[in-house]
Every structure is written in C-alpha cells, then in structure tokens.
Amino acid sequence: MTAPTAPIDPAPTAERYLTINNIEVIYDHVIxxxxxxxxDVPKGKIVALLGANGAGKTTTLKAISNLLRAERGDVxxxxxxxxxxxxxxxxxxxxxxxGVIQVxxxxxxxxxxxxxxxxxxxxxxxxxxxxxxxxxxxxxxxYFPRLKTRRGTQAGYTxxxxxxxxxxxxxxxxxxxxxxxxxxxxxxxxxxVEEIFGIVKDLNQKENxxxxxxxxxxxxxxxxxxxxxxxxxxxxxxxxxxxGLSTNEDVxxxxxxxxxxxxxSFKDVKHYRRRKRWLS
Amino acid sequence: xxxxxxVLISGLLSGxxxxxxxxxxxxxxxxxxxxxxxxxxxxxLAALSVVGCMEKxxxxxxxxxxxxxxxxxxxxxxxxxxxxxxxxxxPIALFMATIGLAFFIEGLAPMVFGSDPRAxxxxxxxxxxxxxxxxxxxxxxxxxxxxxxxxxxxxxVLALFFQYTRIGRALRAVADDxxxxxxxxxxxxxxxxxxxGVAGFVALVAGMLWGARNGVQFALTFTALKALPVLIIxxxxxxxxxxxxxxxxxxxxxxxxxxxPPLMESAFGGNFGGIEGWFPYVLAxxxxxxRPEGLFxxxxxxxx
Numbered sequence: 001m002t003a004p005t006a007p008i009d010p011a012p013t014a015e016r017y018l019t020i021n022n023i024e025v026i027y028d029h030v031i032x033x034x035x036x037x038x039x040d041v042p043k044g045k046i047v048a049l050l051g052a053n054g055a056g057k058t059t060t061l062k063a064i065s066n067l068l069r070a071e072r073g074d075v076x077x078x079x080x081x082x083x084x085x086x087x088x089x090x091x092x093x094x095x096x097x098x099g100v101i102q103v104x105x106x107x108x109x110x111x112x113x114x115x116x117x118x119x120x121x122x123x124x125x126x127x128x129x130x131x132x133x134x135x136x137x138x139x140x141x142x143y144f145p146r147l148k149t150r151r152g153t154q155a156g157y158t159x160x161x162x163x164x165x166x167x168x169x170x171x172x173x174x175x176x177x178x179x180x181x182x183x184x185x186x187x188x189x190x191x192x193v194e195e196i197f198g199i200v201k202d203l204n205q206k207e208n209x210x211x212x213x214x215x216x217x218x219x220x221x222x223x224x225x226x227x228x229x230x231x232x233x234x235x236x237x238x239x240x241x242x243x244g245l246s247t248n249e250d251v252x253x254x255x256x257x258x259x260x261x262x263x264x265s266f267k268d269v270k271h272y273r274r275r276k277r278w279l280s
Numbered sequence: 281x282x283x284x285x286x287v288l289i290s291g292l293l294s295g296x297x298x299x300x301x302x303x304x305x306x307x308x309x310x311x312x313x314x315x316x317x318x319x320x321x322x323x324x325l326a327a328l329s330v331v332g333c334m335e336k337x338x339x340x341x342x343x344x345x346x347x348x349x350x351x352x353x354x355x356x357x358x359x360x361x362x363x364x365x366x367x368x369x370x371p372i373a374l375f376m377a378t379i380g381l382a383f384f385i386e387g388l389a390p391m392v393f394g395s396d397p398r399a400x401x402x403x404x405x406x407x408x409x410x411x412x413x414x415x416x417x418x419x420x421x422x423x424x425x426x427x428x429x430x431x432x433x434x435x436x437v438l439a440l441f442f443q444y445t446r447i448g449r450a451l452r453a454v455a456d457d458x459x460x461x462x463x464x465x466x467x468x469x470x471x472x473x474x475x476x477g478v479a480g481f482v483a484l485v486a487g488m489l490w491g492a493r494n495g496v497q498f499a500l501t502f503t504a505l506k507a508l509p510v511l512i513i514x515x516x517x518x519x520x521x522x523x524x525x526x527x528x529x530x531x532x533x534x535x536x537x538x539x540x541p542p543l544m545e546s547a548f549g550g551n552f553g554g555i556e557g558w559f560p561y562v563l564a565x566x567x568x569x570x571r572p573e574g575l576f577x578x579x580x581x582x583x584x
Contacts, residue, residue: 096465
C-alpha cells in the first residue's frame with residue numbers, strides 16, 4: 001500500500017542518550033510483538049510514543065525497563081543503550097540506579113500503603129540520609145501539592161488522578177534522569193490529564209528529566225512532546241517532531257479523526273480509506 | 281474466681297505459643313500474598329536442626345546460631361529455586377509450591393537429623409512460679425511466662441520493623457504489587473530472601489519453645505493447624521492480629537474445656553470431653569461468617 005509521504009524529520013543525533021536499535025520482542029517464545037523498533041530519546045526532551053491498542057507501546061517501554069522478563073517476554077534482537085552503554089541485560093533495580101525508571105500503565109500504587117509511604121518506597125534504591133529523604137519528599141510535594149494534603153490516606157482509597165500523581169511522584173523519589181511514562185491519561189478526566197501533562201512538562205523543564213511517553217491520546221501527547229513516533233503492529237511507521245506530526249494529514253485522519261474537510265465521524269470515512277493502513 | 285483466673289492465664293500463655301507459629305504465616309503472607317503451607321514443616325525443621333546440632337556435640341548457645349544459619353540458607357534457597365520461577369504467577373501456583381516445599385522438608389529433615397522424638401532442654405524449668413503460688417495460690421508455669429515474654433518481644437520488634445523501616449516498607453509494597461515494586465527498583469529476590477529468612481527465624485523460636493515443651497518430633501508440623509484459627513480470627517495480614525488471635529484461641533479453648541462440658545451435659549446428656557480439640561475451629565468458622573478478614577486484617581481495596 002501507500003508508503004508514508006509525510007516529511008520525516010529524524011530525531012537529532014547530537015548527543016546519544018537513550019537509543020533503541022531495532023529491537024524485536026517475543027512473548028512466550030512464540031508471539032512476536034515488536035518487529036524491529038528503533039527510536040531515540042535525546043537528553044532533556046519529551047518523546048511521545050503513539051499508536052493504537054496493541055501497537056506495542058507498552059512492550060517497547062517494558063523492553064527498555066526490563067520488566068518484560070516477569071511476563072515471559074524476551075528481547076531477541078537489537079539493543080538498548082543508555083548514555084552509550086548497553087542496558088538490555090540489567091535488572092530493573094540496576095536500571096533504576098542508573099536513572100531510568102518506568103511508571104507503569106494503570107498506576108499500580110501500593111493500595112495498602114499511605115500516599116507518603118508509597119513515595120518513600122520510591123527512594124528504595126537510593127541510600128540517603130533521613131534529611132535528604134525529607135527534602136526529596138518535599139520536592140515531590142512541591143510538584144504535587146495534592147499529594148501532600150492526602151499524605152496519610154491509603155493509596156487504594158484515593159482518586160485515579162491522585163494515584164497517577166502518586167505513581168509519578170514515587171518514580172521521582174528515585175531521582176531519575178529519564179522516566180518511561182506509560183499512558184498517564186488512562187481513565188482520567190480531561191482536566192486531570194491536562195494537569196498531569198502540565199506537571200510532566202514542568203518536571204521536564206525544571207528538573208531536566210527526559211520522558212518517553214506512551215500515549216493513546218495522540219493530540220494531547222503531541223501538544224506537550226518534542227518528538228513523536230507512531231507505532232503500528234510492532235513497527236515504527238512514522239516519526240517526526242511533534243508539530244510536524246500533529247499537522248500531518250495521515251496522522252490527522254487515522255488517529256484524530258480529522259480530515260481536510262474538518263472533523264468527521266469515523267463512520268463517514270469511505271470504506272476503502274477506512275481500511276487503509278500503513279502496513280497491510 | 282481464683283480457678284477461673286488460673287485457667288484464663290494459662291490459656292493466654294499457651295495462646296502466645298500459637299501466636300508464634302501464626303506469626304510466621306503472617307510474615308510470608310504479607311510479603312508475597314501467599315499462604316505458606318510449609319510453615320509447620322519449617323517449625324519442625326528448625327527444632328530438629330537445634331537438636332541435631334546439639335547431638336553432634338554443639339552446646340545450646342552454638343546450636344541456636346547454627347540452626348538460624350540453616351533456616352536462613354533454607355530461606356535463600358527457597359527464593360532462588362522456587363519463588364523466583366514463579367514471579368507474576370497467580371497466588372494459587374505459589375500456594376501449591378509451598379505444599380511441595382512442606383513435603384520436601386518433611387522428608388529431608390528426618391533424613392539428615394534422624395526421625396525419633398527427642399527432648400530439647402532450654403534450661404527453663406516447666407514448673408509453677410513459687411512467688412505467685414504463695415501469694416495468690418495460682419499455678420502459673422515459669423516456662424509459659426518466659427515463652428510469652430519472648431513472643432511479645434519478637435512481635436514488637438517485627439511490628440516496628442514492618443511499619444517504620446525502609447525494608448519493612450518495601451516488604452509491604454511487594455505484598456501489594458510485585459510488578460510495581462519491581463518497576464521502582466525494589467529487588468524482589470532480596471526481599472523474598474529476607475522474608476523467608478525472618479520467617480525461618482520465627483519458626484526457629486517457635487520450634488524451640490514447642491520442642492522444649494512437647495518434645496522434638498514429627499507432630500510439630502501439626503502446630504501449623506492450630507495456627508489456622510488464630511490467623512482467621514486475627515487476620516492474615518496483621519502481626520498484632522496474630523497475637524490477639526492467639527490469645528483469644530488460647531484463652532477460649534481452655535475456658536471452654538473447663539466450663540462447657542458441665543453445661544452441655546446438663547443440656548444434652550452424655551459425655552463432652554476434649555472440647556479443646558475442636559473449639560478453636562468452631563470459633564474460626566463463626567468468624568469467617570461474621571468478619572472474614574479477621575479482627576485486624578486488611579480490607580481488600582478495589583476501585584470500581
């Protein structure tokens with residue numbers, strides 16, 4: 001079928017930071033999920049990883065953070081490098097110590113721990129004094145004031161937005177350089193999503209934390225990101241700077257339901273166009 | 281009245297012994313969400329190791345750290361060969377694995393240390409404390425009192441450990457969500473090895489006290505059965521719950537044994553001995569109907 005005709009704007013290669021080279025991921029020795037994904041996250045940037053359900057966004061993140069092995073997944077080809085060093089064989093524990101941490105999809109707070117205890121567990125890998133721990137907590141509370149007001153509540157009883165904040169705050173406690181953020185908007189009201197993305201941008205600019213952000217909410221993600229990659233069926237089908245992607249006609253049509261003639265219901269898109277996929 | 285108090289106190293003290301066994305269950309349940317079927321076998325293994333080391337010529341003060349070493353090694357091995365393979369599997373798989381582990385220990389321990397029942401002398405005599413006997417005329421065993429003291433100390437330390445230390449928090453975190461704990465860099469392997477090590481230590485204390493009282497024999501593995509009603513009443517996830525549950529079971533079974541038979545005999549006729557044997561289980565059954573999470577257990581929190 002038609003190849004993407006979009007202007008491809010390769011991510012700058014000035015400084016190698018997080019680099020993924022052509023990785024292939026197989027679950028349970030049989031299910032091929034990623035068929036050669038390559039991407040770059042430059043230092044201090046927010047990179048969005050976009051695509052529909054089952055495109056391989058979460059798998060890509062888990063391949064980097066090495067949470068795959070617990071799910072019987074394996075990186076069978078390719079490599080993951082962080083600051084020019086291979087990290088694909090590191091355990092999550094070692095990776096967190098090097099500054100790469102994942103915030104999992106669906107928040108995964110520790111329900112029976114209070115919000116503050118949740119945050120404290122985030123600092124597990126750091127051997128720091130009580131005073132430094134307190135400072136780190138205050139810093140997180142500075143970005144998420146709402147967590148401070150509810151610090152003593154068990155995380156299981158807090159709202160979805162608070163849990164997402166708790167999950168990001170918990171990751172911050174590990175003092176990461178790079179956060180792999182998986183679908184922060186899941187199940188949250190648009191207003192809360194906006195708030196959370198705002199904080200992500202803030203963290204990116206003030207704390208110089210780089211983000212690799214997997215998101216289904218394409219438009220929202222591209223508004224905050226610097227670069228974007230679009231995954232489909234385990235391959236990168238498109239990449240470019242955020243602005244270029246959000247104005248790209250194909251992206252508009254397939255992910256945003258917009259076309260040159262304005263917003264359209266998916267129902268009204270002509271049959272043959274509807275079935276068009278970049279890879280089929 | 282004096283007799284009632286005497287029964288009550290000796291019941292409470294023996295309840296503490298149940299708590300000790302229950303404590304081992306709670307630890308592992310808290311950290312891995314698994315009911316460790318092998319806890320009774322671990323009590324047996326611990327007691328056998330102490331006796332075994334003493335038979336090989338080690339004095340008591342040396343046999344205890346040796347046994348502790350064995351239990352720690354056992355904990356680490358369990359993590360390495362059993363639990364590590366089962367990360368992210370449903371709890372029932374882990375539960376089945378602990379059943380296998382129980383059979384494994386029950387076979388291996390007697391092979392190494394011999395299977396004949398033996399006595400274990402801790403140097404604490406099991407006789408009434410004279411001061412209390414003279415003053416109030418009550419028979420309170422010195423051994424029971426010491427055992428209760430040890431248990432109380434152990435529980436306090438463990439409760440503080442769980443609540444306030446970095447490792448303790450990590451343990452609770454792992455219990456809530458393996459994967460999330462993994463994602464923020466908590467090494468599951470270490471945590472599980474620590475938990476099984478601590479559970480081994482608790483089993484050692486329980487094994488020594490039970491062994492000193494009833495003799496070190498295979499029947500020690502059945503102490504685990506007595507811990508079940510304790511857990512149901514106290515709640516599977518609560519260290520204080522294990523203690524309170526133990527006290528309730530201990531006191532109620534002794535009181536029931538003394539005071540229930542005459543009542544029941546006058547009501548129904550016939551002979552009602554041995555109430556002690558089944559009373560805790562009936563109590564546990566009632567609790568399951570009324571308060572299934574136990575007195576102190578964590579409620580299951582679900583977002584809907």
